[in-house]
Amino acid sequence: MVNKKRLMAGFSALAALSMGLAGCGSDTSTNTNASDGGSSDGGVVNITYMHRLPDNDGMVLVNDIVAKWNKEHPEIQVKATKFDGKASEMIKKLETDVKNDNAPDLAQVGYAELPEVFTKDMLQDVTEYAEQYKDHFASGPYSLMQVGGKYFGLPQDTGPLVYFYNKAEFDKLGISVPTTADEMIASAKKAAAAGKYIMSYQPDEAGNMISGLAGASGGWYKVEDDAWVVNTETDGSKAVADLYQQLLDAKAATTNARWDASFDASLQDGSLIGTVAAAWEAPLFMGSAGETGAGDWQVAQLGDWFGNAGKTGPDGGSGVAVLKTSKHPKEAMEFLDWFNTQISDLVSQGLVPAATTADAETPEDWAKFFGGQDIMAEFKTANNNMGDFTYMPGFSAVAAAMNTTAAKAVDGSGKVEDIFSVAQTTSIDTLKNLNLSVKE
Amino acid sequence: MSATTHTTKAPGAGAAAKPKRSDAAKRENRTGWAFMAPFAILFALVFILPIVWAIYSSFFRQVAEGGGAYGGGKLVNKFVGLQNFQFVVTSSAFWSGIGRVLLYTLIQVPFMIIAALALAMLLDSFIVKRVTVFRLGYFLPYAIPGVVASIIWVFLYNGQISPIVKGLAAIGINVDFFAKNIVIGSMANITTWTFTGYNMLIFLAALQAIPHDLYEAARIDGANGFQIAMRIKLPNVRAAALLAMLLSIVGTIQLFNEPEIMSVSDPSISKSFTPMMMALYTSRGTLTPSGDGPASAVAIVMALIAGILAALYALAERKVNQE
Amino acid sequence: MSLAETRNMSKEERAALRARKKADRIRDLHANDLPRSMQPSALVKTVTIIVLVLTLIYFLFPIYWAIIASTKTPAQMTGSNGLWFAVGIADLPNAIATNYGKLLGWTRGNFWRWVLNSLIYSGVSAAVGTLVAVMAGYATAKFNFRGKNLAIGVIMGCMLMPAALLTIPQYSIFHAMHLTDTMLAVIIPCCVSPFGFFLGRVYAQTSVPNELLEAARIDGASEARIFFTIVLRILAPAMVTIFLFLFVATWNNFLLPLMMISADTLKPVTLGLYGMVSLATFNDRGALMMGALLGVLPVIILFLALQRYWQAGLAAGAVKG
Numbered sequence A: 001m002v003n004k005k006r007l008m009a010g011f012s013a014l015a016a017l018s019m020g021l022a023g024c025g026s027d028t029s030t031n032t033n034a035s036d037g038g039s040s041d042g043g044v045v046n047i048t049y050m051h052r053l054p055d056n057d058g059m060v061l062v063n064d065i066v067a068k069w070n071k072e073h074p075e076i077q078v079k080a081t082k083f084d085g086k087a088s089e090m091i092k093k094l095e096t097d098v099k100n101d102n103a104p105d106l107a108q109v110g111y112a113e114l115p116e117v118f119t120k121d122m123l124q125d126v127t128e129y130a131e132q133y134k135d136h137f138a139s140g141p142y143s144l145m146q147v148g149g150k151y152f153g154l155p156q157d158t159g160p161l162v163y164f165y166n167k168a169e170f171d172k173l174g175i176s177v178p179t180t181a182d183e184m185i186a187s188a189k190k191a192a193a194a195g196k197y198i199m200s201y202q203p204d205e206a207g208n209m210i211s212g213l214a215g216a217s218g219g220w221y222k223v224e225d226d227a228w229v230v231n232t233e234t235d236g237s238k239a240v241a242d243l244y245q246q247l248l249d250a251k252a253a254t255t256n257a258r259w260d261a262s263f264d265a266s267l268q269d270g271s272l273i274g275t276v277a278a279a280w281e282a283p284l285f286m287g288s289a290g291e292t293g294a295g296d297w298q299v300a301q302l303g304d305w306f307g308n309a310g311k312t313g314p315d316g317g318s319g320v321a322v323l324k325t326s327k328h329p330k331e332a333m334e335f336l337d338w339f340n341t342q343i344s345d346l347v348s349q350g351l352v353p354a355a356t357t358a359d360a361e362t363p364e365d366w367a368k369f370f371g372g373q374d375i376m377a378e379f380k381t382a383n384n385n386m387g388d389f390t391y392m393p394g395f396s397a398v399a400a401a402m403n404t405t406a407a408k409a410v411d412g413s414g415k416v417e418d419i420f421s422v423a424q425t426t427s428i429d430t431l432k433n434l435n436l437s438v439k440e
Numbered sequence B: 001m002s003a004t005t006h007t008t009k010a011p012g013a014g015a016a017a018k019p020k021r022s023d024a025a026k027r028e029n030r031t032g033w034a035f036m037a038p039f040a041i042l043f044a045l046v047f048i049l050p051i052v053w054a055i056y057s058s059f060f061r062q063v064a065e066g067g068g069a070y071g072g073g074k075l076v077n078k079f080v081g082l083q084n085f086q087f088v089v090t091s092s093a094f095w096s097g098i099g100r101v102l103l104y105t106l107i108q109v110p111f112m113i114i115a116a117l118a119l120a121m122l123l124d125s126f127i128v129k130r131v132t133v134f135r136l137g138y139f140l141p142y143a144i145p146g147v148v149a150s151i152i153w154v155f156l157y158n159g160q161i162s163p164i165v166k167g168l169a170a171i172g173i174n175v176d177f178f179a180k181n182i183v184i185g186s187m188a189n190i191t192t193w194t195f196t197g198y199n200m201l202i203f204l205a206a207l208q209a210i211p212h213d214l215y216e217a218a219r220i221d222g223a224n225g226f227q228i229a230m231r232i233k234l235p236n237v238r239a240a241a242l243l244a245m246l247l248s249i250v251g252t253i254q255l256f257n258e259p260e261i262m263s264v265s266d267p268s269i270s271k272s273f274t275p276m277m278m279a280l281y282t283s284r285g286t287l288t289p290s291g292d293g294p295a296s297a298v299a300i301v302m303a304l305i306a307g308i309l310a311a312l313y314a315l316a317e318r319k320v321n322q323e
Numbered sequence C: 001m002s003l004a005e006t007r008n009m010s011k012e013e014r015a016a017l018r019a020r021k022k023a024d025r026i027r028d029l030h031a032n033d034l035p036r037s038m039q040p041s042a043l044v045k046t047v048t049i050i051v052l053v054l055t056l057i058y059f060l061f062p063i064y065w066a067i068i069a070s071t072k073t074p075a076q077m078t079g080s081n082g083l084w085f086a087v088g089i090a091d092l093p094n095a096i097a098t099n100y101g102k103l104l105g106w107t108r109g110n111f112w113r114w115v116l117n118s119l120i121y122s123g124v125s126a127a128v129g130t131l132v133a134v135m136a137g138y139a140t141a142k143f144n145f146r147g148k149n150l151a152i153g154v155i156m157g158c159m160l161m162p163a164a165l166l167t168i169p170q171y172s173i174f175h176a177m178h179l180t181d182t183m184l185a186v187i188i189p190c191c192v193s194p195f196g197f198f199l200g201r202v203y204a205q206t207s208v209p210n211e212l213l214e215a216a217r218i219d220g221a222s223e224a225r226i227f228f229t230i231v232l233r234i235l236a237p238a239m240v241t242i243f244l245f246l247f248v249a250t251w252n253n254f255l256l257p258l259m260m261i262s263a264d265t266l267k268p269v270t271l272g273l274y275g276m277v278s279l280a281t282f283n284d285r286g287a288l289m290m291g292a293l294l295g296v297l298p299v300i301i302l303f304l305a306l307q308r309y310w311q312a313g314l315a316a317g318a319v320k321g
Helices: A002-024 A034-038 A062-072 A087-099 A114-119 A127-136 A139-144 A167-173 A181-193 A203-215 A235-249 A261-268 A279-289 A329-340 A343-348 A364-369 A375-384 A395-410 A418-433 B002-015 B023-057 B083-090 B092-123 B131-143 B146-157 B163-170 B183-208 B212-220 B225-253 B257-265 B275-283 B292-322 C009-030 C042-069 C074-079 C089-106 C111-142 C148-158 C163-176 C184-191 C194-207 C210-218 C223-252 C255-260 C269-278 C285-305 C307-318
Strands: A044-051 A076-082 A106-110 A153-155 A161-166 A221-224 A227-230 A274-278 A297-300 A318-322 B060-064 B075-079
Touching: A044 A329, A062 A076, A062 A329, A076 A329, A087 A106, A087 A114, A087 C163, A087 C255, A106 A114, A106 A329, A114 A318, A114 A395, A127 A153, A127 A329, A139 A153, A139 A375, A153 A329, A161 A167, A161 A203, A161 A279, A161 A375, A167 A181, A181 A235, A203 A235, A203 A274, A203 A395, A203 A418, A227 A418, A235 A395, A235 A418, A261 A279, A261 C074, A274 A279, A279 A297, A279 A364, A279 A375, A279 C074, A297 A375, A318 A329, A395 A418, B023 B292, B023 C111, B023 C148, B023 C163, B023 C184, B023 C194, B023 C223, B060 B083, B060 B292, B083 B092, B083 B292, B092 B131, B092 B183, B092 B225, B092 B275, B092 B292, B092 C042, B131 B183, B131 C042, B131 C285, B146 B163, B146 B183, B146 B257, B146 C042, B146 C269, B146 C285, B183 B225, B183 B257, B183 C042, B212 B225, B225 B292, B275 B292, B275 C163, B292 C163, C042 C285, C074 C285, C089 C285, C111 C148, C111 C184, C111 C194, C111 C223, C111 C269, C111 C285, C148 C194, C163 C184, C163 C255, C184 C223, C184 C255, C194 C223, C210 C223, C223 C285, C223 C307, C255 C269, C269 C285, C285 C307
Parallel strands: A044 A076, A044 A106
Antiparallel strands: A106 A318, A153 A318, A161 A274, A161 A297, A221 A227, B060 B075
């Protein structure tokens, strides 16, 4: 009995201690980490910025871009750190950091994740500073950095969906980029008969790509009277389900997961000769395809495949947001505007910049692979042709559920349309679990 | 924070030692704790505090304050009682995950232990001379980090790339390592590949510690090699084997790396494929309800199940030992 | 060794231990030569060797494949024969240099720095972790103290807790102690292993004779002196096993440094590699394989160098398990 009591007491002591440590954090933090960002040192404002850009060989490194800024702006010194993990892991870390008052001033946040990050109480309203930079960015991406009319940062890159295809192979088959859904099916069947595929069904990208394609025809999430109205089974969604289901039934599309090596293999062996892709996939295609079809590929706008007159939707893309604990939002935004308009440097990181202050030039090796085409111009056209799509808080859970369901359509144990019904139920569950209002 | 009410009593309760203890016992108590202290302090910091935190947080959920469409950008910790646990035990995804790891454990652990035992016995059977080459070769995978091992194997499973799949297809055997009923076996293979050598080394060490006059005596009694293996060697490595089994069971319940990496190739492997994946992705908001509260509840229920299984196993082992 | 002959025990014990170790070594070396009378038939011999060699191929083939893959570009990775290099032997140095360059690019030139960091993390964690685990194991094996059974129970219970999930609270605690983004934030959590404690306890129970301790006490040796001069010596081979276990576990851990470390100069090598893989846009798998192989090289070298010790250590643990 004595032992038991002592045990209880000991545990309670530990519990109290732990609560104090974990919950209350410390305001007097003098940590060498990001919290330095808050302190100004002799008039110098220190800003910290966390990103997950590739920073690979041959790119202009983020630190080098930042060094340029630091040289020109001795009064605002920026320190960039690269997070070596997934987007969801970074959000988790930032969430903890914000609670501990230890977060960087600026952090890369995907457009689809912004509402979630907002709901998690991690962002700072910087509408008053954002206004003046509005004209530097395309309006669509700019508006993706707001939640409920408040702005939280500036957009960095965009991912409009376009169509990549191998023109030489298309010519050989006597087909061209389809303009209608019927034409798409007919051409896909014709190609499949010759062992070629002009479409790919990517289960692991369903949450991003399929939602983008469906969203091109109209959004899924609307706010009415401060409550969510969710409809993921729109006409646009049905059109997407219909087309892909027909392609799958006719075995006229590849079904490799996008980030599996087998997708690369299908490019490499020349069997995949056309696919819907996000603009930022261009340099990846080049790496995966190697010599196969180099110089023969082209970028085209989506045809009128989903009954929306060829509108396109967003797939990925990120902005940079000012986090709640930043003590210098004005200076942070000043730097951010400068950073996000370093167009050629950002292009070197494989991004399609959201900034419009200068035309992004197609890098030489990209043009070489895409038959001399100015693909940046195509991406710009696509950017301007993008439907409005608002993401809901907690969309990552919806996307994950969509991916799992999409995989079932591959082996025939499910249908493509199931993706959208699962999206509907998961969306509503997620919103309710977050304690947000839903109108059903 | 009702927990704090007990804290003031804690030191008093601890100091109220039995006065009649002998000096020797007191000294022993002191010495014992002195040796124990460094580990105990670190352990409290790294395990106890976080676990207490996890238990505490499992009674809360993070929800947006004020409701509305976006919750006004405020997040509050809401006490939800046992609601997180209710969610876990009624979640079909959770129990499917438990079912999968149990199935996995049933296939993988006995297979690996038996394979490791067999290899150790063969290496110890005086048949082979260059034991070192085999020993190190079998053991090498243990040095490869789990994530990397999984990436390598995913390539070797991939129908369009793998020389294994292509080679088998060339001789008329078509295998799909990602097929619905095979995918668990494919994962089990990765674990087996990584850890068999490690277990084998432990068994080999146990075998080599057996005094050699035992063998000679058996040989004089007319026992053949097989009988020696069964009657002398096996009983001598039993303790090591049972322990390895227990540790492997605990390890496989926490299965994560293999399904995580394989899900890149096979998106039908969901984010809640194993309880460990479910816990991690719940914590990161990829599953709903999300956050640390529900994630902690998943982890706690999972640890309880692992504990029960380990206890059952230990009981069964003791019972078998007594007979 | 009787209690009567306890004068200069530590010296004698040292000699005895040395002799025992030597005997072990000789027996290990000649284990396979001993029972000549038990030579199996040629058939059994052939079958056994075939089985063992096939198993060896199973264990080594993926590593062989990884070595080949580490010389390939993303396109060659999927487009060329998996069993052999994609380029001629003459071009091989170039291919290796290309991927090595890419690896350094992906890791922003920090690759070897990160390997060094990993060595520091693993080395220090394993050394400290082994010492505290053995001390605690020895304490629970040889002393009666209040709360002992409870301590053992709690520690063993924690073996069941998924350690990966404790990273978030650990991060908060370490932040409150101003330790995040320092080497200590990785080293301290990696020092503590319930499994290490468990091994330490088993070893101390099975291989430290109580008589020896009693004799030393009668000699007037302090408890600390007994532990550091006698017990540690006996437990040395066991400690190597715990050391290697902790070393590998720390080396492979990436969730903890992912949370704790932001500075590029403090990252361990696995975190850098994980950073490559987790970029959605990553497809340079050949460079990744090269990084993975170069990254485990130090571990393999360590295993080979300490081979004799850890095998003795495994034996020490296995006898009575």
